Amino acid sequence: MAVTKKQLVTAISVVYLLCPTVLAAYALRSAHNYSLPIPDVICALAIALPPLAGIALEVVLAINEKLAARGQLQTSRIFQIVTAFFLIYESVLATLAGSHISPPGSLDCALRETWQKLYHGKEGQCVRRIQDAFQCCGLASMKDMAWPFPDANHAAEACMVRYEERSTACMDPWRDEERKVAIMLLIVPVMVFLWKVAVVLAPSSQSAWLPSQIRLPTDSASAESSATPRRPRPAIAYRDVEEAVEEDSLHDEVERLNKDSQLASHIEANRSKSSGYLDEAARWREPL
Template sequence: MALLSRRALINTTSILYLIALTILAAYALHSTRTLTLPIPNILTALTAALPALAGLTLSGAQTLSSALAPKGKHARNRFDAPPPPLSQSKILLSAVAFLLVYETIIGTLAGTRIWPIDGLECNLHSTWQSLFRSKNAARITAIQDAFNCCGFSGVKDMAFPFPDATHGGDACVVRYERTERCLEGWRGEERKVAGMLLAVVVGVVVWELIILLLPSPATSSWLPSTLTLPGDNNARQIEYRDNDADDAEQDVGGEEDSVFGETRRLNDDARLASQVEGGRMHPSALTRNEWRGDD
């Protein structure tokens, strides 16, 4: 019951944590589209999908590894058993490697939108100029209203309302009485959104490390032990697992089905085998003893 509660707590906490990271990435995606930030939509979309993808990938890899683990009542007599068709460690390592490459690419692209600061102006200028040339009043207005500013590098630089026969270059300043340009505020928003994307990546990586390093509730209850068969020069060892299920089996089937009964039988068989092997190695001594018995 305690293991079930612990597993449920870990699963619930992980789900809520990944949902929170997804919401943060979704907010970054919303800001990118609303303020026409020069951040590729594919980058924000992939970042928003990262928490769910990481959760499903890591959980699926662990489940598949558990399914491929050797199964047995007490893991008895598996010396000559063939290896599983697919290594458990390879499954988990492949999943972690895939996520690491995915996160490295996203984190690197997000980092280029944070630093260097001066290098961001070129993309911002190109985006604003494209909006101005296409007369996209809605998007330019959204940026100017969000930061209470006019124009890009100056209050008269490609500002809305656009200059025409009835409006001069200072139409935005005259209409809205604004004295700030939009470059600083818009650039700061781009860095903030990129920081959110990078925070999502780092948050997922931290979660993965915790999940991988945290003992699994499904295996933490097992107490692995080893037994060495007497009289065996190769000192073969067998593994067994002693848990609460053994007590239940002993109550139902008696001592013969318990770990201790199995151990006793193995030791008896090994002792008998040693005696037979010893007799085979010294046949002359055995023959003399038989003749003396006849006399």
């Protein structure tokens, strides 16, 4: 069976929307793996956006197609509500993700608070994972709350002693990782927005969501194959052409008015002539 254009577009859309979904899932994994100060709600919104947008737009277009088959095309309000909802959704997500990108200096406070929470909570595995991932020791310096944590058996420089090859603190690479994850989350709503624009402007959609007053319908295949084909009238047309079958055209109306005017003039002329004959006869009947 041949693949229709709609099926091809749907398949491409599924593959396309899968990309930002995987990207958001990877961002969530990185945020958890490196204990980044990015709320889980941002990652959850990013993961849910592509499938929700795809399902919602597909449902709206399917409803429009069914109503269009019945001659009911007043569904622009539904499309506008759905579009507005996802536009707000994408704007909020982009704003939340953008707050973790720039300026870089404003990110240090949240990073320090997160590291301090890990340090005071004795979350040695989390701190060690960060240090091993970026080959660093400590936060602001190599002795700043570094793992192994200072105790009776370890001094503040225990990380430097154990990992002699490391020479940097973790603040800069950790901040860069946060910005990278935030950029991934920002790309997700941008990709979904571009996909919606492409689907909405695609010729196959036939602009079914637009109000019927501004749509220009074309002849359907069923109308061409019928015994008495009817040409659907465009929504934008002159009145004398649009209603030529049902009532007189503007040209015929002008012609009829001209004929009525000529007839009235002819009657008025005959009436004046008859009145003159009567006056003349009355004068003859008068006595001398």
